[in-house]
Amino acid sequence: MKYVFWLTVFFWWAMDFYILVLKRNSYSKILDKKSKFIVTILILLGVALAVGPENFRAVWRSRDFGLFQVVGTFVVLTGVILxxxxxxxxxxxxxxxxxxxxxKKLIQRGLYKKIRHPSYTGEIIAFIGLAIVFQHIPASIYISILPTLAFVYRAFVEEQKLAQEFGDEFIEYKKRTRMFI
Known part of the structure; x- marks a missing residue:
């Protein structure tokens, strides 16, 4: 099961690296860049504090992969797939x-039919899964709370920008969907 966990984490981080660093599309209008920087800083800070020197032994000590790690792995996998x-x-x-x-087109199909930010929801779920795997309260708080705050902030910024761009169409979409799960 450890291999499933590490493969899932590797795939997740490789996907996010590709998205943040390598994916370059042509957009006629970038509405916000600052929030991406803030999200990245909060995630890196959460990870650094969770696996940093003070928590390193508690989080990474050699132990059997028990029930919490199995459940946490499936939670991470669920978030990554979402x-x-x-x-x-x-x-x-x-x-x-x-x-x-x-x-410009406001996508309202698939997951976006019910949830406005399924991608951020997936990230939040995956970080909560890491917190379950860690089984160490301080590390679990850092690895789940800081990224969650980052994505909630990003969602609010994105919604302001989308409301400006799409007007009433976005307002109506917002009324019939949830921000997250």
Whole structure:
């Protein structure tokens, strides 16, 4: 089961690295760049505090992969799969920045039919899964709370920008959907 955990984490982080660093699309209008920086800092801070010197032994000590680690692994996997489906649903409209293409379109199908931010929801779920795997209260708090705050902040910024871009269409969409699960 440890291998499933590490493969899941590797796939998750490789996917996010690709999205943040390597994915370059042409967008006619980038609406916000600052929030991506803030999200990245909060995630890195959460990870650094969770696995840093003070918590390192408690989090990474050699132990059997017990029930909490199995459950946590499946929670991480669920979050990663949710994020992947959200990205695939957006297709060419997905961007690491809050941006719109020249043929701007508010996607309201698939996961986006019920949830406005399934990609961020997937990330939050995955970080909560890591917290379950860690089984160490301080590390679990850092690895789950800071990224969650980051994605909630990002969702609020994105919603302000989308409301400006799409007006009444976004307001109506917002009324019939949830921000997260």
């Amino acid at each position: 994020r992947l489906f959200a990205i695939l649903t957006l297709g060419e409209y997905f961007a690491p920045d809050i941006a719109v293409k020249s043929d």
